Amino acid sequence: MTDGPTLDEKPRYHHGDLQAALLVAAEAELAEAGIEAFSLRRVARRAGVSHAAPAHHFGDVQGLLTALAAEGYRRFLQAQAAREAEATGDAASQMVAAGLGYIDFALARPALFRLMFSSDRPDYGNADLLVWADRAYQHLEQGVAATGGQGIEDLGAVWAVAHGLADLLAAGRLDALRGLPGPARDAALAGIIRRVLP
């Protein structure tokens, strides 16, 4: 990972760090084409490599999309952490912040969000993906517990609003809300999330 290939190297037979380059290319492809038009061969072209090269690192398309989804959950947690860092320390505010981070992520990377939450293509038996998805779930669980929530009903309520807002906004179904000026939008979303807190 350290001292990777610089930009002005002459083309070599061995790429150097194809695995990472393919992930970058795949994310770009996903963002531009969406999951439903995602093409492995285009990803390979994007990375300047033959169409069969990805197989060696990821097995098949599913392998690549699985790795991408796992990476997605990592960023997903980062987005929530970023909002939480800006919020006051009480449990309710932290929970609201996590929800806003959830929504931030969906709006910033809608195709990746869809890959993670509305696609059959990643392999949810994969250990790495499971770990990161589970980490995201546990983060939610802890946040709900901190606000005094108990049981699946409290957890489901918080998850559902956050996820529902994220999914609808990312799909362009709640443009009246999305179109609000930044702070007003945040306030409106925060107000909605607060309604379901225990």
Place this chain on the structure above:
Amino acid sequence: MTDGPTLDEKPRYHHGDLQAALLVAAEAELAEAGIEAFSLRRVARRAGVSHAAPAHHFGDVQGLLTALAAEGYRRFLQAQAAREAEATGDAASQMVAAGLGYIDFALARPALFRLMFSSDRPDYGNADLLVWADRAYQHLEQGVAATGGQGIEDLGAVWAVAHGLADLLAAGRLDALRGLPGPARDAALAGIIRRVLP
């Protein structure tokens, strides 16, 4: 549409009602394969017709999926109406019932639900699809207004919980809730929905 072809007719060159037959086949294909593996040629085979036959009735895959999505919104409204008919007449109970119908639909036809809410493939410029999607939106708007809701925040709150619950449950992400015995599940879901009512 009346006196359509009976089951025991000999195979004819002209199908009789291919348009309808293709929609039925397409829904089966969608339910079995999902959107991401949906194959137009398999739909044609299912309907006992050449792979190019659908083109004449729907143009291309997008046309067929668009028609399917429009049909989906019709059923979606029916599912909500069914729950509303069983509920008491006060506005809040009606709103909760609509939410339960929303969830019923997503659980009964997850792939169709995903086509309608998480796919780029239908053509949302299509007039028929727009009409039905809009009808569903208006139904929600009226329900929220009846409970005294005003503005995008009240509407967004109700839509988000219902949609979030539906999407997460359909994706198998809230199995602890889904696994509850029928009445207990309904009660839990109703409790969650009530939290966001104005």
Place this chain on the structure above:
DNA sequence: TTTGGAACTTGACGATGGAAAGATCGACGC
């Protein structure tokens, strides 16, 4: 320096969606 394995390429296969061109059929005018 040799050599074995990892990284990558090339070429092939079956499946897909769409376009083009031909075959069949029903309905309407005469």
Place this chain on the structure above:
DNA sequence: GCGTCGATCTTTCCATCGTCAAGTTCCAAA
């Protein structure tokens, strides 16, 4: 009854896709 014309459906062809098998290039350890 008889054409004929447009709608319906089939056949054939093409580019693209994902995967597989076999070959090539390169690195690094022995």
